[in-house]
């Protein structure tokens with residue numbers, strides 16, 4: 001197969017992954033600056049995304065959106081992926097177990113996009129912080145992102161995409177300091193990686209949702225900080241967040257890198 005991953009100095013060559021019905025992410029050779037698609041042979045080969053957190057909420061919505069647009073998706077989560085489709089391959093993975101992440105994606109030959117949506121929220125105010133909770137969130141949000149993208153980077157073709165799901169809480173929210181800190185860290189990862197990969201036209205961005213209508217919102221573990229309705233008077237839907245991710249995976253976003261897109265129905269305004 002063309003574009004086969006080569007570790008140890010090699011990387012997947014630039015190609016047009018054949019964006020399917022989504023119109024997502026045509027590939028360009030690094031440094032060409034042209035819009036010319038690559039080999040027609042590659043166009044028949046649907047693009048492939050690795051999506052974490054695919055069993056629920058935002059990750060599930062991203063998976064469904066990409067499958068509907070003709071992508072192939074390798075979905076990572078502990079519970080089975082919630083979506084269904086011919087292009088779906090679910091790999092059971094506990095992302096807190098960092099040593100096992102490379103093996104979980106060993107079967108991925110090419111990752112046109114990597115979307116890290118897995119997450120959990122534990123909340124407490126100063127004086128009642130749990131180091132274990134803080135470490136658990138850091139492990140899944142930040143450390144797993146590091147291991148996952150590090151393992152896959154040579155299999156991301158030139159022009160590929162990385163999206164980390166952050167949170168609009170990244171600037172600080174009472175009662176969510178540890179959660180917010182992990183999400184702030186994602187913006188640092190994204191900007192650093194964006195700079196490292198810019199010559200290859202690989203974009204790296206953060207999508208930072210506000211209160212989104214997913215099971216996380218009702219998790220008893222975050223009961224100390226119940227969600228507040230955004231100023232727009234409604235929660236963000238997982239589909240809206242998935243749509244923003246899909247935009248970042250599409251051709252119109254090929255010049256957006258190192259950025260954070262906040263999707264919060266006005267929550268961040270005041």
Ligand SMILES: NC(=O)c1ccc[n+]([C@@H]2O[C@H](COP(=O)([O-])OP(=O)(O)OC[C@H]3O[C@@H](n4cnc5c(N)ncnc54)[C@H](OP(=O)(O)O)[C@@H]3O)[C@@H](O)[C@H]2O)c1
Nearest residue numbers: 053055056057058077078079094095118119211212214216
């Ligand atoms: N909902 C919101 O209001 C909101 C707002 C801002 C940001 N976010 C962020 O959006 C992302 C998705 O959250 P969500 O709202 O969709 O929550 P959700 O419905 O609870 O889904 C969380 C996902 O993360 C996965 N996950 C958690 N721990 C994992 C682990 N150790 N290993 C593998 N997968 C793990 C879960 O899969 P398994 O349990 O099957 O492993 C599940 O698929 C998170 O990063 C969250 O911080 C959510």
